[in-house]
Amino acid sequence: MEHQHTETEIAKSYVADVYELVKKRNPNENEFHQAVKEVFDSLVPVLAKNPKYIRHGILERMAEPERLISFQVPWIDDHGTIQVNRGFRVQFNSAIGPYKGGIRFHPSVNASIIKFLGFEQMFKNSLTGLPIGGGKGGSDFDPKGKSDQEIMRFTQSFMSELSKYIGPDVDVPAGDIGVGAREIGYMFGQYKKIRGHFEAGVLTGKGLTYGGSLGRTEATGYGTVYFVEEMLQDIGLSFADRTVVVSGSGNVSIYAIEKAQQLGAKVVACSDSSGYVFDEQGIDLATVKRLKEVEGKRISEYVTEHPHAQYYPGCSNIWSIPCDIALPCATQNEIDEIAANLLVSNGVLAVGEGANMPSTLQAIDVFHENKVLFGPAKAVNAGGVAVSALEMAQNSMRLSWSFEEVDTKLQEIMKNIYRSSVEAAREFNAPGNLVVGANIAGFKKVADAMISQGVI
Known part of the structure; x- marks a missing residue:
């Protein structure tokens, strides 16, 4: 002893x-x-x-990242004025496969955020059981309010530099906040032009007409719900007839709402950076999808079509709404200690992190102290990168799988991540603590691979 x-x-x-x-x-x-x-x-x-x-x-x-790249991204706006942004790519760890991780376009992007995301990605990718290492990238460019032509010119300039450091067996970026199918398409086209040949496996999240995978759009949101459903089932519960609050209204949030509703839950709130809507009758997902994915409008517009709903400016108070299940799917540190205590006092049963690091360390302590089921981001939101790796596999084989095949594989991967996290927590005397379990399960695979490969 x-x-x-x-x-x-x-x-x-x-x-x-x-x-x-x-x-x-x-x-x-x-x-x-x-x-x-x-x-x-x-x-x-x-x-x-x-x-x-x-x-x-x-x-x-x-x-210590294996490589941290920072570069200038000059581009010309619609007024003919030269703009300059900063681009980043961090290649954190390649012990178990090529670097893999999204690209984020948001004014908040800096070296700290890119490094935190890349560090987390290393363990997340390990948890999927697929052969991918950890990386992340982005720019402080803000796509909001920009024309398609401005976004195209920016992404082409961004890729002109990034292309020197990526490839199907080197580093495979994908989308993240501010980077969707449009941006990936422009980047892929520029990469193809620079390299002079078609390398489908260099980017994931591509359009279906040029090597994308069915199910990739839905993967992170669906995977979030699949993981939380596993947590609930272990104590004899499910999403059916539960009240759910989902922060955000981007890709992850929309498909988390969709899957939660399919499983019988009532989702009563969602948000964007300006505020949140509360719809006691249940969020009308078709309206949210049209506003955010098609028309690019603010979530406040929801109440003009659903006048019984309420809109509140400022998004942090969304966690004051009583719910059984909370799915933070917006951004880092959106749930602090005060918000966590509010959720607990209102009877929350489970929290699943659809975004990256949306809960502060103090908030996580509150959830654990009050026996709330808590699923950490690196496990819960791994569905996106898991299906990205499945997209890479399809590209390598020159095949396309059906949506059902991809979704079945995704469900299996999320179950395996949950089980390995539970088992690791139990093995190291922290039963039920999925933060500890996910960290240990992800760590051991990478660490053992590093030792096998020597000091290089």
Whole structure:
């Protein structure tokens, strides 16, 4: 027992030392620090039981990207004025496969956010069981209010530089916030022109006419609900007849709402960056889809067509709405300690993170202390990258699978992620803690591959 105590103390000291090194090397990068701390704290029991990970310096190596690329993106707007944005790509870890992760276009994008996303992606991709490493990219470009021609010129300029660092067996980007089918199409066209040949596997989230996969659009939202359904089933519950609040109204949110409704839930609220709508009768998804996917309007327009619903400016108060299941699908740190306590006091049963790191560390503590079922992002929202990897497989084989085939594989992958997270949590004396379980399950596969490949 004393030996085990000593090993734990050594592991804690190692984690603390490496975390301090990360903060020193990456000053003022709060999002990155938060992501690293959340993972590192979970790994103490693994490091205590397997000191080989300490001997091989795995945490130091995992926390330092293999490559961080920052580049200028000049483009000309519709008025003929030259604009300059900054582009990023972080290639975090390639131990189990080519770098894989989305591209985000949003004014908030900086090195810290790209690194936090890439770090998380490493473990998320490992959890899928598919052979893909971790990466992420983006730009501080804001697509809102831009014309199609401006977006095309920007994405072509972005890809002109990014193309030097990616390829089907090197790094395979996809979409994220601000990057959908239109942006992926423009990027693919520019990459094809630069390279001079058709490499379908270089990007995922492509259109169906040029190598895309059925089910990719729905994958992250559907996968979020499939994971939460597994959590609920383990305690004899389901989505049927449950009240659900979903933040956001983008791709992930829309398809989480769709699948939750298909499973019999009543989704009563959704949001965008300006505010949220509450519809006691249940959100009309067809209206949301048309407003956001077709017309590009704000969610406030919902109440003009459904006057019984209420619109509230400011999106943070969406978590004051009583619900059984909360699905944060908007952005990082949208649920803080106050919002978490509100959800708990209103009787929330389960929280599933459809967005990346939408709950603060303090909020997660509140959920665990109050026995709320909590599914962490790297496990819950892995459905998108899982189907991206299935898209890569179809591209490699020059085949297209049916929607049903892809959806069946997605359901199986989400079940496996849930099971492996549950088992890892149980093995390391944290039963029911899926944050610990997902971190450990994702970590071990990458760490073992790194050791096998030597110090390179």
